[in-house]
Amino acid sequence: MSQTPQDSPATQRVAEFKQAHDRIMAEMARVIVGQQSVIEQILIGLLCRGHCLLEGMPGLAKTSIIRTLARLLDLKFQRIQFTPDLMPADIIGTEIIEQDPSGRRSFRFIKGPVFANVILADEINRTPPKTQAALLESMQELHVTAAGTTYPLDPPFLVLGTQNPIDQEGTYPLPEAQLDRFMLKILVEYPNKADEIRIAEAYMSDEKPTDRPLLTRDQIGDLQHIVRQVIVSRHVSSYAVSLARATRPSDPDAPDFIHRWVNWGASPRASQFMLAAGRARAILDGRLNVSCDDIRAMAPPVLRHRLGVSFTAESENINVETIIQKVIEAVPEPIPHRGEG
Numbered sequence: 001m002s003q004t005p006q007d008s009p010a011t012q013r014v015a016e017f018k019q020a021h022d023r024i025m026a027e028m029a030r031v032i033v034g035q036q037s038v039i040e041q042i043l044i045g046l047l048c049r050g051h052c053l054l055e056g057m058p059g060l061a062k063t064s065i066i067r068t069l070a071r072l073l074d075l076k077f078q079r080i081q082f083t084p085d086l087m088p089a090d091i092i093g094t095e096i097i098e099q100d101p102s103g104r105r106s107f108r109f110i111k112g113p114v115f116a117n118v119i120l121a122d123e124i125n126r127t128p129p130k131t132q133a134a135l136l137e138s139m140q141e142l143h144v145t146a147a148g149t150t151y152p153l154d155p156p157f158l159v160l161g162t163q164n165p166i167d168q169e170g171t172y173p174l175p176e177a178q179l180d181r182f183m184l185k186i187l188v189e190y191p192n193k194a195d196e197i198r199i200a201e202a203y204m205s206d207e208k209p210t211d212r213p214l215l216t217r218d219q220i221g222d223l224q225h226i227v228r229q230v231i232v233s234r235h236v237s238s239y240a241v242s243l244a245r246a247t248r249p250s251d252p253d254a255p256d257f258i259h260r261w262v263n264w265g266a267s268p269r270a271s272q273f274m275l276a277a278g279r280a281r282a283i284l285d286g287r288l289n290v291s292c293d294d295i296r297a298m299a300p301p302v303l304r305h306r307l308g309v310s311f312t313a314e315s316e317n318i319n320v321e322t323i324i325q326k327v328i329e330a331v332p333e334p335i336p337h338r339g340e341g
Contacts (some may be wrong), residue, residue, distance in 0.1 A: 002259075014286055035060075038186055047220075051160075051181060052181050055162070060191075067079075067130060076116040076117045076154075078118070085252075086131050125173055180269060183276075227279045237336050242331050243295065275295070278291075304324060
C-alpha cells in the first residue's frame, strides 16, 4: 500500500510540532503579555540554526522572553552582559594551572558562558570589537579554540544579541560584515495600551510556565533537519531572489527609489535566509509548502540590517522599514509555471 503525503513521517512530525508550538505560545502567554511576533521569529531562527539580533528599548521583556523560551525547550540558557571591559576569555573561557596532590601541575580549560544552548548577548554593541569577534566566531564555526585545542559547542546553539536603539554613547556598533552573520533582526516594540494594562496588573504575579519541557533537544534537532528538507517551488525562490536584488542600487532593474535612498543592498545570503525562514514559518503553521506570503512576512527581519540607507533618505526622513515595504510593493509575485505547487 502506498503512503500518502498526509501519512508521511515528516508530515506527522510537523503536525506534532504544530501542537507543541501552540502549547509553547500558550505557556509563554502565561508569563509574557503580547510580543507573539517576537517569539515566533526567535523560534524561526532556532529552527533555521540562525542567530538573531533583537533591538528594542529597555524594559520590553527581551530577557524574560528568551529565558522562558529556553526553559520550555529544555535548553541551557546563559546571559552575558556586555561591557566595555569584557574580554574574549570572559566569553569563551580560559586555561588555569592546577596542581594535583603529588605536586604535578597541568593546565585545565574552564569553559565560559558561551558553552550553552541559548546565549543572550545583552547589549552586544557595548563591548570592544575584539570581544565581539570572539562571540561571532563561535556563532559561525560552532566551536571554540583555546591554546590550540578545539572545543565543540553543543547543539542546538542560538545566539540572541540585543541592542538599545537610542543610547549609542560609548558603544561599538557592529560592522556590516558582522551584522550579516545574524539571520534576523527582530524589532521589540512597545505593547499596545490593553497589553500594557495587563503587564502593569501582572507585575507582582507569581504566574510561571510549566516545568515540563514541551520539546526535547532531539525533537528540535529533528525539526531543524525537516526544515532543511522542505521543498520550495521555483516561483517562490525566484520571488525571494527578486526581493533581494531589488534592494541593490547597482542592479539596473532596481526601483528608482533604491538608487536614491540606498547606498548598498542585500547580498545573496539574504535570499537564502528568506527561503530558510519561509520554510520554518510554514513548519510553525503546520505546512510543508512555502508560499510567497511566507517570504513577504520574513523579508523585513531578514533585510532590515542588510541595507545601507543613504544620507538622502535620512534627510527626507525615510527609514529602512519604509524602504523595505516599498520594495515589497514594487516587486511583483511571479506566476507559477505549469506543474508547480
